[in-house]
Amino acid sequence: MKRYQDHEKILGERNSFSKTDPGATFMRMKEDYMKNGQLKPGYNVQISTNNQYIVNYSHHPNPTDYKTLPSHIDQFNKLYNGLPQAVVADAGYGSEENYTLLEKLGIDAYVKYNYFDKDQHKDKSKILIDLYYNAEQDCYYCQMGQKMKYIGTHIRETDNGFLAQYKNYQAIRCDGCPLRGSCNKQKGNRILAVNQNLAKCKSKATELLKSEKGIYYRSKRGVDVEPVFGNIKYNKGFRRFLLKGIDKTEIETGLLALAHNLAKRAK
Numbered sequence: 689m690k691r692y693q694d695h696e697k698i699l700g701e702r703n704s705f706s707k708t709d710p711g712a713t714f715m716r717m718k719e720d721y722m723k724n725g726q727l728k729p730g731y732n733v734q735i736s737t738n739n740q741y742i743v744n745y746s747h748h749p750n751p752t753d754y755k756t757l758p759s760h761i762d763q764f765n766k767l768y769n770g771l772p773q774a775v776v777a778d779a780g781y782g783s784e785e786n787y788t789l790l791e792k793l794g795i796d797a798y799v800k801y802n803y804f805d806k807d808q809h810k811d812k813s814k815i816l817i818d819l820y821y822n823a824e825q826d827c828y829y830c831q832m833g834q835k836m837k838y839i840g841t842h843i844r845e846t847d848n849g850f851l852a853q854y855k856n857y858q859a860i861r862c863d864g865c866p867l868r869g870s871c872n873k874q875k876g877n878r879i880l881a882v883n884q885n886l887a888k889c890k891s892k893a894t895e896l897l898k899s900e901k902g903i904y905y906r907s908k909r910g911v912d913v914e915p916v917f918g919n920i921k922y923n924k925g926f927r928r929f930l931l932k933g934i935d936k937t938e939i940e941t942g943l944l945a946l947a948h949n950l951a952k953r954a955k
């Protein structure tokens with residue numbers, strides 16, 4: 689029992705840890721020599737760059753990128769006593785929580801969400817609009833013109849403690865509707881759960897990403913941060929940490945960042 693309690697203490701919020709480096713968590717790596725998706729102990733290393741200079745770096749015990757953004761931004765603020773005007777990031781960071789945080793901090797979020805690219809290539813003429821929202825009455829109308837009334841709100845808490853709010857709307861009578869089979873697979877009348885804040889965040893992100901500045905930033909992201917990873921991992925051959933523990937591995941990343949920036953400056 690004591691051993692399990694000790695393990696739980698080491699685990700904290702994580703679901704695994706390495707016995708040889710308790711600070712490291714088992715994650716899926718790009719290098720998969722065994723070709724079996726084997727998990728390996730590691731740290732999720734986040735860097736932010738400006739014109740290929742590393743301006744901030746942080747290590748995280750969780751493999752999911754979107755969860756790392758709030759503390760990474762917080763660290764940036766502590767380092768520079770100020771926030772960046774804009775953040776450019778890929779779809780791995782596009783969560784409601786991150787959009788809401790960046791808006792609160794007054795930072796323009798040039799951050800894609802999942803399916804952003806897919807949405808851009810959709811044939812708009814083939815999209816079947818099956819729901820119409822009436823903002824005045826706060827209700828939806830389905831394809832058959834039936835009113836879907838607001839029936840309440842439920843809250844979902846993310847792993848990070850963010851509370852996402854979903855408004856529920858329900859059709860009055862789906863029985864006998866010719867679209868019953870394709871439209872409503874639920875047992876009773878169709879219930880729709882809408883996260884209006886997320887929809888607002890996505891539409892704001894789309895507007896920014898499709899603006900002139902957004903297109904420029906999107907094209908720049910691939911030649912700003914990615915070559916830095918390429919330089920460190922491929923040119924310099926840094927594939928694994930020499931030390932153990934989050935504090936010591938962060939020092940290694942710090943030294944790498946210094947070396948990278950100095951070499952770039954010298955050139």
Ligand code: SF4
Nearest residue numbers: 830862865868871878
């Ligand atoms: S199944 Fe219900 S929600 Fe769907 S179209 Fe018919 S009446 Fe409307």
